[in-house]
Amino acid sequence: MRRNGLHTAALLGAVLTSLLLAACQNEGRWYPGAEVSVQSSYEFAPGPGAKAILVTLIIHNTSSTTINTGVVTLKVTTDRREYFQTASTATAIIPGGKVALPVTVPYLDSAEQVAAGGVTVYDSYFN
DSSP states (O other): OHHHHHHHHHHHHHHHHHHHHHHHHTHHHHSOOEEEEEEEEEEEOSSTTOOEEEEEEEEEEOSSSOBOOEEEEEEEEESSOEEEEEEEEOOOBOTTOEEEEEEEEEOSSTTOOEEEEEEEEEEEEEO
């Protein structure tokens, strides 16, 4: 009789362990996550002696959870220096949905030009 109790306890422990491991493997499905890509960039002069770049980012919700807020840091490399600009969004993004996020980065010198491949997503966080 005692042997059956130990056998049942061992079987129950194995089942619970399997369920726990399965739940951990699917963590990315329920935790908000997204892919961020650069859709376009355009350098312009917002005023006399000034220059900036307007970058349009696309946030694609790749998780099975709605994203309520997000923060993206953009890195822009010019022929003279690097710039980091952080932008946020409070637009809800449903699973599989996409949202455009425009980000403007002003340059310190109007003679600067963006380097080839100089617009990249540096970091992002979603909740």
